[in-house]
Amino acid sequence: MPQDKRSKNADSDLDWFTVSYKTLYLIAAVLLLLGGGLYLRFAGRKPEPQQQVDTPQQTVTSARFTQIEGSVKVKAVGTFEWISADTKMVLKKNDLVRTGTGSAAEITFFDGTVVHVRPDSLITIEETSEDPSTKQRRVAWHVSSGEVNFQTVRKNVPGSATEISTPTVRGTLGENAAANIRVAEGGDSDIRLFRGTAKTETKTGQKVDLKANEALKVDAGGKAGAKVSLPPTPTLMVPQHQTEISYLDPAKATTLFVWKPLAEAASYHLLVDSTPYFNRPFVDRKGIKDLQQEIRGLEEGKYYWKVAAADKDGVEGSFTEFWRFTVTKPKQAQGSGGAPPPLTIDMLDVRAQIVQVKGRTEPGASVSVNGQRVDVQSDGSFNEFITLEKLGRQVVVIRATGLNGGVAEQKRTIVAAY
Numbered sequence: 001m002p003q004d005k006r007s008k009n010a011d012s013d014l015d016w017f018t019v020s021y022k023t024l025y026l027i028a029a030v031l032l033l034l035g036g037g038l039y040l041r042f043a044g045r046k047p048e049p050q051q052q053v054d055t056p057q058q059t060v061t062s063a064r065f066t067q068i069e070g071s072v073k074v075k076a077v078g079t080f081e082w083i084s085a086d087t088k089m090v091l092k093k094n095d096l097v098r099t100g101t102g103s104a105a106e107i108t109f110f111d112g113t114v115v116h117v118r119p120d121s122l123i124t125i126e127e128t129s130e131d132p133s134t135k136q137r138r139v140a141w142h143v144s145s146g147e148v149n150f151q152t153v154r155k156n157v158p159g160s161a162t163e164i165s166t167p168t169v170r171g172t173l174g175e176n177a178a179a180n181i182r183v184a185e186g187g188d189s190d191i192r193l194f195r196g197t198a199k200t201e202t203k204t205g206q207k208v209d210l211k212a213n214e215a216l217k218v219d220a221g222g223k224a225g226a227k228v229s230l231p232p233t234p235t236l237m238v239p240q241h242q243t244e245i246s247y248l249d250p251a252k253a254t255t256l257f258v259w260k261p262l263a264e265a266a267s268y269h270l271l272v273d274s275t276p277y278f279n280r281p282f283v284d285r286k287g288i289k290d291l292q293q294e295i296r297g298l299e300e301g302k303y304y305w306k307v308a309a310a311d312k313d314g315v316e317g318s319f320t321e322f323w324r325f326t327v328t329k330p331k332q333a334q335g336s337g338g339a340p341p342p343l344t345i346d347m348l349d350v351r352a353q354i355v356q357v358k359g360r361t362e363p364g365a366s367v368s369v370n371g372q373r374v375d376v377q378s379d380g381s382f383n384e385f386i387t388l389e390k391l392g393r394q395v396v397v398i399r400a401t402g403l404n405g406g407v408a409e410q411k412r413t414i415v416a417a418y
Contacts, residue, residue, distance in 0.1 A: 061110040063091040063128050063139075069277055070103025070119075095125045099146070102280045109139045112153035113162055119279050121146020126165070136160045143189075147182040152196065169218045171200040171210075178318070187220030192230060194318035200224075215315060230317040231309040234268065235260040238354060238385040239305070241323040245387075246330045246373040251297050255327070256353055256387035257305060258292040259320075265309035269316060272305045276322050286310070292353075298327045330371050338404030341365045345398060350414050353388040361400040361408070368399050391416045 072085035077094035107115045127140035140163035152162045162173045166189040177196025198210040203222035213230040237258040247253035272283035308319040347358040363380045374384035400408045
């Protein structure tokens with residue numbers, strides 16, 4: 001009897017498992033059918049494209065050294081070492097640039113903005129980028145100490161910006177602007193705007209708009225003073241740009257520098273250097289009351305000079321563009337016995353120690369006045385201003401040397417007086 005019971009229970013268990021497996025198989029089949037139906041329904045449907053939100057990234061561009069003179073160092077962002085500047089370097093955001101004594105650097109940004117870093121200065125490249133979607137460009141730099149001259153360019157895309165800052169003031173510059181900014185040892189900042197416009201804001205929140213030939217001083221606490229009008233730029237006269245001055249003995253010769261007067265000027269500032277950067281000028285004369293200066297003993301070589309006007313308070317305006325001249329010794333005529341070239345003097349005008357000589361000779365000939373070589377045009381004409389070494393009655397010698405070595409000479413007696 002117990003054995004029959006166990007058999008009966010075993011049969012019941014077997015039936016239960018059989019029923020359970022059948023149920024499971026049935027459920028699995030139903031799920032497969034449902035899954036197949038859903039696949040057939042949606043398999044041919046293309047998924048709807050997901051909308052992507054574009055987040056345009058700014059294109060980081062560069063600034064490069066276009067001129068380096070003397071000791072110029074760079075500390076790239078993320079580094080701790082100062083390395084010597086190189087024209088192959090690419091300057092990026094947060095890079096530091098430092099110039100030593102008598103040294104300078106010219107940096108050109110990708111948009112054409114030019115920054116000339118003067119000696120003993122420290123600046124930071126704050127921004128140099130372009131938005132790829134709007135093409136708006138942004139250029140910015142910070143002057144921690146020293147002095148910087150700069151020129152901006154025309155902005156082809158509205159919304160582009162050029163900014164400059166110091167520890168006490170920040171300025172946004174307009175198109176085609178030219179300016180000078182200086183940070184003194186005491187922390188004062190001076191901005192002199194020579195061309196264009198600028199919107200400035202001090203760290204205390206004062207907002208001041210500047211226009212051409214205006215200056216602003218901001219003290220170390222961030223307080224702005226009153227705007228000041230700058231004197232206009234003088235006009236240079238002699239030595240003329242790209243002229244050649246010939247002296248028999250340059251060490252004993254005197255060169256005269258002359259410029260035109262300005263009614264707004266109380267004095268003038270003359271710089272003469274052997275380079276166009278004027279980082280170590282051997283002539284640096286301020287407070288000049290006259291319209292001319294004499295410099296004695298210039299050696300043979302190329303020279304650059306420029307002048308700025310200052311008002312009664314000593315505030316200087318913009319320097320003139322530099323003029324270049326060359327000091328040489330007269331060359332001996334090559335050959336002998338050639339026919340003298342034609343030499344016609346159309347005008348000999350004397351004003352103080354300045355003599356204007358205008359005339360004609362044969363094309364290719366060289367002309368000198370009192371040993372000072374003058375420029376001769378391709379057609380043989382010449383029109384030059386010559387500085388005399390002294391006042392009073394004297395003889396001016398005009399000499400033309402032809403291509404064949406022949407020499408033509410004319411002597412004129414003049415009286416040089418104020």
